[in-house]
Amino acid sequence: MADMTHIERVMAGLTGEKGDRLPVYPIACGVNRKLIGNGITYREWAHDPKMYAQGFIEGQKKYNYDLCVGLMDLSVMAGDLGAHVRMDEQNTPFVDVPIINNPEDYEKLQVPDVKKGRSAVLIEGTKLYCDYLKDKVITAGFVEGPLLALTQTAGAERVFMDMFTNPSAVHKALETMTAFDVELTKGFGTTGCAGLCWDYLWGNYSCLGDAEYEEFEGCKKYAMGLNELTLKEGMAVAIHNCADLPHLDTQITKFKASIYSMAYYPLIPGSMSAAEVIAGGYTDKCLVGGNLDPQLFIRASVEKITQMTKDLCQEVKTALCKRGLDSPKYCIASGCEVPPDINTKIENIQAMVETGKKYGVMN
Numbered sequence: 001m002a003d004m005t006h007i008e009r010v011m012a013g014l015t016g017e018k019g020d021r022l023p024v025y026p027i028a029c030g031v032n033r034k035l036i037g038n039g040i041t042y043r044e045w046a047h048d049p050k051m052y053a054q055g056f057i058e059g060q061k062k063y064n065y066d067l068c069v070g071l072m073d074l075s076v077m078a079g080d081l082g083a084h085v086r087m088d089e090q091n092t093p094f095v096d097v098p099i100i101n102n103p104e105d106y107e108k109l110q111v112p113d114v115k116k117g118r119s120a121v122l123i124e125g126t127k128l129y130c131d132y133l134k135d136k137v138i139t140a141g142f143v144e145g146p147l148l149a150l151t152q153t154a155g156a157e158r159v160f161m162d163m164f165t166n167p168s169a170v171h172k173a174l175e176t177m178t179a180f181d182v183e184l185t186k187g188f189g190t191t192g193c194a195g196l197c198w199d200y201l202w203g204n205y206s207c208l209g210d211a212e213y214e215e216f217e218g219c220k221k222y223a224m225g226l227n228e229l230t231l232k233e234g235m236a237v238a239i240h241n242c243a244d245l246p247h248l249d250t251q252i253t254k255f256k257a258s259i260y261s262m263a264y265y266p267l268i269p270g271s272m273s274a275a276e277v278i279a280g281g282y283t284d285k286c287l288v289g290g291n292l293d294p295q296l297f298i299r300a301s302v303e304k305i306t307q308m309t310k311d312l313c314q315e316v317k318t319a320l321c322k323r324g325l326d327s328p329k330y331c332i333a334s335g336c337e338v339p340p341d342i343n344t345k346i347e348n349i350q351a352m353v354e355t356g357k358k359y360g361v362m363n
Contacts, residue, residue: 002020003020004019004020006023006064006065006066006067006136006137006138007136007137007138009021009023009066009328010023010066010067010137010138010287010328010331011138012327012328013287013327013328013329013330013331014258014259014286014287015327016325016327016329017327018326018327018362019326019327019328019362020328020361020362021328021357021360021361021362022313022316022317022328022330022331022332022356022360022362023066023067023287023289023328023331023332023360024065024066024331024332024333024352024353024356024357024360025065025066025067025069025289025331025332025333026063026065026292026297026333026334026338026349026352026353027069027071027261027294027333027334027336027337027338028059028063028065028337028338028349029055029056029069029070029071029072029142029337029338029340030042030045030046030055030071030072030073030092030337030340031297031338031339031340031341031344031346031349032055032056032058032059033045033051033055033340034346035055035058035059035061035062036051036054036055036058041089041090042087042088042089042090042091042092042093042340043087043089043093046072046073046087046093046118046121047118047121048121048125049120049121049124049125049128050125050128051125052070052072052121052122052125052128052129053125053126053127053128053129053132054128054129056068056070056129056133057129057132057133060133060136060137062350063349063350063353064353065137065353066137066331067137067138067139067140067331068129068133068137068138068139068140069139069140069141069142069195069197069238069240069261070122070125070126070129070139070140070141070142070193071142071197071337072118072121072122072125072142073092073093073094074094074144074148074152074199075093075094075095075152076117076118076119076122076144077119077144077149077152077153077177077180077184078095078098078099078149078152078153079093079095079117079118080112080114080116080117080118080119081099081109081110081112081153081180082099083095083097083098083099083152083153084096084097090340090341090342091340091341091342092339092340092341095152095153098153098154098155098158099153099154100153100154100155100158100159100173103162103166103169104169105154106154106162106166106169106170106172106173107169107172107173109153109173109176109177110176111176111179111180111183112180114180114183114184114187115187119184119187122141122184123141123184123187123188123190123191126139126141126188126191126193127190127191127192130191130192130193131192134192138194138195139192139193139194139195140193140194140195140196140197140235140236140238140259141188141191141193141195141196141197141235142196142197142199142240143181143184143185143188143196143197143198143199144181144198144199145181145198145199145200145201145202145217145222145223145226146174146177146178146180146181146217146222146223146226147159147174147177147200147201147202147216147217147222148199148200148201148202149177149180149181150170150173150174150177151202153173153177154173160207163212163216170216171216174216174217174222175221178221178222178225178226181226182226182229185226185229185230185233186229186233188233188235189233189234189235193235194235194236195235195236195237195238195258195259196230196233196235196236196237196238197238197239197240197259197261198223198226198227198230198237198238198239198240199239199240199241200217200223200239200240200241200251200255201241201242201243202216202217202243203217203218203241203243203246203247203250203251204241204243204244204245204246204247205245205246205247205270206243206244206245207243210247210250213247213250214250218247218250218254218255223255224254224255227255227256236258236259237255237256237257237258238257238258238259238260238261239251239252239255239257239259239260239261240261240262240336241260241261241262241263242261242262242263242290242335242336243263244263244265244268244271245268245270245271246262248260248262248272248277248280248282252282252285252286252288253285256285257285257286258286258287259286259287259288259289259331260282260286260287260288260289261288261289261290261333262277262288262289262290262291262335263290263291263335263336264290264291264293264335273291273315274288274290274291274312274315274316274319274330275315275316275318275319277330278316278319278320278322278323278325278329278330279319279322279323281323283320283323283325283329283330284323284325284329287328287329287330287331288329288330288331289330289331289332289333290331290333290334290335291312291332291333291334291335292305292308292309292312292332292333292334292335292352293308293334293335294334294335294336294337294338294339295339296308296334296348297334297338297339297344297345297348297349297352298339298341298343298344298345300345300348302345302347302348302351305348305351305352305355306351306352306355309332309351309352309355309356309359310355310359312332313332313355313356313359313360314359316330316332316360317360317362320362326362328360328362332352332356332360334352
């Protein structure tokens with residue numbers, strides 16, 4: 001069949017229509033700053049909405065991705081709440097001084113003004129790249145779910161312990177985080193992005209069972225309500241979860257995600273491969289993407305990442321065929337963000353995209 005546009009191809013995957021090839025999208029975000037020039041640092045990129053947007057625009061120009069999902073880092077909300085964020089020159093920022101030191105601190109959290117801080121940079125920058133790319137590719141913003149934002153603010157170990165020893169305090173903080181997410185969702189609703197990608201990392205059987213996840217994130221007053229608000233604001237619900245054992249039935253079926261981004265851990269029993277996800281019927285419900293190890297973009301040769309991308313394309317096409325699907329229901333993608341590290345090999349991004357487009361062609 002004739003070549004489709006990026007938007008037509010992804011829409012075919014979303015609606016179950018026949019497509020020309022599998023979509024391809026390395027989750028390249030912070031690494032795109034290298035394409036702007038002038039040795040821009042991560043700090044500069046993450047504090048200037050114009051530079052933030054330009055990174056995604058330059059990435060699209062150079063690599064011609066099938067999707068564009070904006071991601072700054074996972075310390076935006078925590079930083080705007082007052083946690084100290086370590087900003088290395090050329091690597092992902094992270095919280096190094098949490099602001100929760102006892103149960104009483106959970107109740108002190110206050111929703112910040114999303115028109116200030118890095119929340120404002122995120123929303124304004126998203127609008128800028130969406131305005132530029134809206135006719136070229138489906139765009140999405142990216143936001144942390146309430147439980148992830150809380151673990152970034154307080155530290156994961158403390159939050160998981162307090163779930164059992166001080167659950168009411170944790171719920172009080174989650175209510176604040178959800179209110180913060182409500183304001184962010186409304187902000188993203190003004191940007192023109194087609195979807196909003198939620199990072200619901202802790203829907204993960206390595207950490208929480210179904211009952212615990214339902215109580216502390218998966219319920220109506222937290223994630224379910226935020227998903228409904230996302231739709232109300234005119235955006236599709238996308239979910240990213242790079243955990244080893246994600247709650248697929250909850251996050252794909254119950255949450256009714258349109259796009260689901262996941263990782264694969266071959267050494268961990270129960271971690272589902274692309275073929276197993278397709279065989280399990282999850283691609284019947286939404287467009288799923290992921291699988292490739294992000295560390296390949298630092299450590300692998302061009303030859304190795306080319307071969308692994310080729311193998312993934314064959315695995316996916318075979319599994320879709322067995323399922324009787326001729327729709328591009330699986331996106332060839334990295335399991336998490338391409339490392340924004342200075343040592344990431346730009347040529348490996350190019351190799352993955354070119355290989356995915358060549359060997360992802362559907363018969």
